[in-house]
Amino acid sequence: MTEDPRYPIGKHQKPAHVSAVQREEFIRDIDALPRNLQSAVQGLDAAQLDTPYREGGWTVRQVVHHLADSHMNAYTRFKLALTEQEPVIKPYNEKDWAELRDSKSSPIELSLAILEGLHTRWVTSIRAQAEEKFSRKFRHPERGIMNIDDLLALYAWHSRHHVAHIVRLRERMGW
Numbered sequence: 001m002t003e004d005p006r007y008p009i010g011k012h013q014k015p016a017h018v019s020a021v022q023r024e025e026f027i028r029d030i031d032a033l034p035r036n037l038q039s040a041v042q043g044l045d046a047a048q049l050d051t052p053y054r055e056g057g058w059t060v061r062q063v064v065h066h067l068a069d070s071h072m073n074a075y076t077r078f079k080l081a082l083t084e085q086e087p088v089i090k091p092y093n094e095k096d097w098a099e100l101r102d103s104k105s106s107p108i109e110l111s112l113a114i115l116e117g118l119h120t121r122w123v124t125s126i127r128a129q130a131e132e133k134f135s136r137k138f139r140h141p142e143r144g145i146m147n148i149d150d151l152l153a154l155y156a157w158h159s160r161h162h163v164a165h166i167v168r169l170r171e172r173m174g175w
Contacts, residue, residue, distance in 0.1 A: 005057070012153075012154055018150075029156035034119050036159070037162075043175075044170075053165040057165070064108040066162070078122065078125070084138075087138050089138050089139065091142055129148075136148050
């Protein structure tokens with residue numbers, strides 16, 4: 001954990017190599033996101049959901065919707081890497097997406113439901129892959145060449161990172 005409210009669990013560190021044990025940890029983190037997020041937002045009212053997790057940061061509502069947006073993109077990247085030869089993926093402007101009306105005002109239950117179904121499918125698909133599939137690659141215009149293990153490491157961190165934003169806010173506010 002860090003004192004920087006932007007990175008409550010620290011910045012993502014891309015592993016040089018991913019072992020089978022580490023991969024299983026990443027899969028568990030991805031699998032746990034819907035439950036952990038549901039727990040983190042449980043009982044929050046509309047005013048609390050519209051509270052930024054830090055000064056200048058997104059609201060809790062925006063964080064929840066961002067997780068659905070981001071993880072849908074990650075799932076698509078995962079599937080592209082499995083089915084195409086080193087595809088070039090399209091990044092998106094997450095900050096602009098978070099400012100769209102649906103991200104700022106839609107009920108969080110919509111994204112919680114998306115994440116529950118999405119993560120069930122994603123983890124089912126991950127677990128069905130043979131060992132050699134985790135080295136399949138895609139090209140990210142901003143991050144360079146990544147493989148599926150890199151993607152899993154990043155989104156395991158991303159899952160914990162944003163849940164920690166909400167949990168730390170609740171701790172600071174005494175919610």
